[in-house]
Amino acid sequence: MRFTTRPKEIQEFVSPCKLIQFNLRQCVSGLFPDADVHSIRVQPCDPKFGDYQTNALMGLAKSKGLNPRKLAGDVVARLDLSGICESVEVAGAGFLNFRLSKARLAETLSEANRGEHLFFDRENVGRSIIVDFSSPNVAKPMHVGHIRSTGIGDALQRTFRLLGHSVITDNHIGDWGTQFGKLLLGWKEMLDRSALATDAIAELERLYKVINAQCDADAGRLEAARAELVKLQAGDPENLGIWREMVSLSQVQFDALYSRLGVRFDKALGESFYNPFLAGVVADLLACGMARESAGAVAVFSDGQLPPREDPFLVNKEGEWVDDPALIRKSDGGYNYMTTDLATLDYRISQWSPSEIIYVVDDRQTSHFKKLFSIYRRWKPEQAKTVRLVHVGFGKIMGDDGRPFRTRSGDTVRLRDLLDEAQERARKLVDAKSPELAEDQRAEIARVVGVGAVKYADLLPNRQSDYVFNWEKMLALQGNTAPYLMYAYARIRSIFRKLDSAWKPGELASLILNEPVEIALAGHLINFGLTLEAVAEEYRPNFLCNYLFELAGKFTSFYEQCPVLKAEDPQIRLSRLHLCELTARVLKTGLETLGIGVVEQM
RNA sequence: GCUCCCGUAGCUCAAAUGGAUAGAGCAGCGGAUUUCUAAUCCGCGGAUCUGGGUUCGAUUCCCGGCGGGGGCACCA
Structure with missing residues (x-):
């Protein structure tokens, strides 16, 4: 590709x-x-x-x-x-x-009405961007934490595409590594086939937890798990077969959730894909002198080119700068995620020649990415010059107690459960507000509203800050929420449904902007593109959330004060219809760019 | 111990190279519907952890303190 x-x-x-x-x-x-x-x-x-x-x-x-x-x-x-x-x-x-000037404003809107643009520019010199996001682990349930990387990454890639940049999205699935030793052991010794058929992920999670606890208590068990891993990595047919089954069972879960979330990937090259390259990476780094053996392992050390404070491979211990190397091969000969990430980075650059690679991964891994990027620049300076490497970090989801969020039982909240709950709540409200709509219509509205509410709630805060998880906030359907934006859109669509004559946008020579609320709405509409560019530059979808919330607010003020269908002057009526049409288009496009759908009625 | 991030209204969050009177939502109180969808609108009260510094100007930058969280090689 x-x-x-x-x-x-x-x-x-x-x-x-x-x-x-x-x-x-x-x-x-x-x-x-x-x-x-x-x-x-x-x-x-x-x-x-x-x-x-x-x-x-x-x-x-x-x-x-x-x-x-x-x-x-x-x-x-x-x-x-x-x-x-x-x-x-x-x-x-x-x-x-x-x-x-009002004339300029009106003309800008008229251009949009004629279909010349929608207040944004598809740039002449596009960036080619690889977006690495979501990255769930095989055999583990996707939980509420995954919504951050998935939602932010998807919103960013949609923004890039809208602005005309080229994008490859790649889901770097955690399908290889130490956890499979424990999983294999569990699978062989205590797999419950019927439980696997009912809820595969839950059963795999159970196996992992049991074995993990045993390994913590008993070095012999840990050794047994490690042996299974070594067999897997050596290509043992039985273990490979089990591994493949675990991967494919997990894929079912991923597909179901991504489908609900409306997220798609161009590529899903998991960690296992890079397994054949790992030995070569280590050999290369050893050969060029960047890496050397250390306590039985192989690690990359500082090259002394940077001041100690800026050197990712040094750390200050009691006033002295000491090595803080990056491990690329464990003492047992296995590889870790730094090795995999290096192979991945090299592969992506050589295969796709992007101008930019962004990793949407939480802030805890900041130092990992500093090291990763630094190693790559030293390892392949020529290639590194052609690409911008960015870690788009984000904060954690916290509980009320100020610690990383868990349920009362100590587990994380599953993404599936969160979405289910959101849809149920939305369904209750739809049933109460719009009982006249058909059953299947209400179900569809509840689906779009529920999922949209959750996604929006996660995109709204500045990605860099931690935020406190709260069911009410996550599932809120009023205030600064996706449903509020959808509601503004649905109101506009309602106007057009009631329109007696056939509607053809673009018939109007020039918009008439007299009322302050009309001017405010129009003035905000034309800033859509500036907002999109800010999102793409700063990697911050929350700018778009805020923009759309303000847009919906300005529209609602206009809606309350300015009759559209009932405007007395036919020219003003036509002008306002155009203003509504443009608002609807920007709301719809904006929400879709956030990965959120709209409904015609709600 | 070292290091990174954070601390804004009762609660949850904004604040685009350092900008003007720091904005929202929720919660509370009070209003609005014979008028295109009240999942709406209008109004009221209330905040930059603390002490210094730089600046015409600081939530933003620097230093100290207090408080919270993360990371410190064979997990990812």
Whole structure:
């Protein structure tokens, strides 16, 4: 597989914000040819100041030793934004506030109505990005923690694709490694076939727990498990057969959950796929002198090129910097996940030549990825130069007690149970709110609403922070939730269902924006692309959540204040219909980009 | 012991190179439905852990303290 080339029908959209920024940079360049124009940014701002704002001139003034307000005034005097802004003001300590002209705003919306764009640009120079996310383990249930990597990773890859970047998603399944020794032992000694048929994952989990406990208590059992693992890795037919069965049973579970979540992968090359490459990786690193034997194992050490503080292979112990190497082969000859990750990284780069690889994996592995990336750069400097390696980390899900989240019985909450519960709650509400809808329709609404609510709840917080798990929050159907956004969408669709005449978007020459709520809604719509770009740059889907929540809020304000179908003036009615249509399209596209569906009625 | 991350309203979370009067949701209280879906809207109260520093300006950057969590080679 290769990255696909981009479709020909490229959307071109230059947001007014970008246009202002471009003009401002030109203007500053004219005044100061040596200025770093790149740092000058124009951004959406609090509506009380205007539509867009820049604070960059204050920084510039400081570096030039100039009076910031005077500099701002000089810039404004030379800045020609006619046709874009109706006002440009110097404010506060030296801010520039831009207010978009109504004509420009209306024209931008009209372009969208004509189908020229949806307020975002499919970039001319796309990135080719491999997104590594989800990565569940074979023989273990997917639990609530998996929703983080899966949801964030999926939202990011959808964002990249929407913006025209090339993407390969790869699910690096944990299908190889130490745990299989214990699982094999359990399978051979105490497998309950009927339990396996009923709930394979539960039975595998039971086997693992029993053997694991035995191994903790008895070194002999641990040795027996290790022996099974060695046999597996040596290609013993019986163990391989059992292993394959465990993998395929797990795949059934993964498929069921991914299907419910609406997540798909281009590739699912698990750890086992890289097994044949591991010995070569270690041999290479030994040969080039990066790795050496240490206490019977093989490890990569510091090359002394970095200051100790920045060196991932050094750690400070009692005032002295000592080695903190990365293990790539265990003393028993087995390999660990650093080796697998190196082989994976090398394979991906040589096979697919991406410009970027992102790993959506929790923050606990930060130091692992620092080491991984560092080893690769030292190992294959030429290849490493062509690719940007990013660990997109995220925080943990915590319990009320401030410790990593578990149920009362001490287990983690299973993803399946969480989704079931969400759908049940949504179903109750649908039944209460819309009893007139058909049975199958209500079931479908409950499904989309329930799953959407859970996914949105996880995407909403800043990914870097830990968040406290709470059933009520996860399953909330009111407030800043997916159902709130879906509800706004459903209301719009309802308007169009009631529309007597046939509806053809794009018939309108120009939108009429008179009411403040109309202008606010329109002004927010055109920032969709800026938000998508921020998501793609910072790897933060929560920007899109917040954008959509605000959009739904602005729409609802408009909806409460401005009659659409009942507008007296037919031109205003038509204009508002177009505004509704655009809002619906952005809501739908935005939610889909988060991996969340919409419903026509609810 | 070393190291990384975190600490924002009663609770859960935001705050896009350091920006303007720090925003939401939930909970509480009070309102709105003969009007396109009340899973809605409007209103009220309430916050940056602590002490310094840098800056015109700090939730954001630096140092100390307190509190919580993670990671410290043969698990991933």
